[in-house]
Amino acid sequence: MDMMAVSQQDLALIGAIADGLPRTARPYRDVGARLGLDEAAVIDGLKSLIDRGVIRRFGVVVRHHTLGYTANAMAVWDVPDDDVGRIARKMAEVPYVTLCYRRPRRLPQWRYNLFCMVHGVARDAVRDQVEHLAGRLGLLETPREILFSLRQFKQRGAHYLTCERAAE
């Protein structure tokens, strides 16, 4: 689709930092050294990938479970379609919400169109937080459910493009 917008140099850059940015004083220079690019070219290349939305954010991924967050909840909400954006943006300002997505309803099996994640150390506390969230956003009457995770069966890093493919 938008694949043509991603050049060979973009792919090389993506491949070079697929496992993360070096933890060195001059990380972009060090990435460039692997690719035969200078520091400025690496910085410009990353800037361009961010501007084009290929990189959606740059930072860390927190392993909630390792951190002790064993109560991992997906809270789902059935909010009016014409109000979902406004509600989601307000939800995104609440500190204990870690992710918020709009997703399609699948009636009749699935009525919920707004999903958010809340991670905590205890289920009761997470339930309280979701209740607090509902109160704060005026959603006390809104149909909602909390889906706690019982067990994780599989987790791998989602590397959408592997180093091999980047080197094609």
Next chain:
Amino acid sequence: MTRHSPKAAPSGARNEPPLDAVDRTIVNALQGGFPLGERPYRDVAEGLGLAEDTLIERLKSLLERGVLSRFGPMYHAEKMGGGLTLAALSVDDDDFARIAVLVNAHPEVAHNYRRDHAFNMWFVIATERPGDIARVIAAIEAETGLDVLNVPKEEEYFIGLRFEA
């Protein structure tokens, strides 16, 4: 891109595991962005009142301890030409293990969580081409005999995990 500014969590403290104040500040600061300059760690460290070396060493330690899984760019699957969706199945409890094996056997299945709901198996499918999502779903439906609930993201409002510093 701008760095994320830590925000106070009014009712979060009682529901947060221990992590020292410097680590919390670093985790808060590094989730929302990272500068594109010659000395990015130094620039972040200065904003946090830390030395560059301290930030780098702390970040290394957080990664080694598995608190953080990775430090780098998060890609937008669709813009990379790939496909990404969240899907769920409603599985009989007695049959859960067998179905999990069938679903997890697909290399495109990135995460799979059991959740306490009628839809009790939730997984992410990530493919190199958008059209491959439908192929993976069709295969899972054929192999399991179950209907897949497919709820792709329509819009993402990213927030990140925030601690009281």
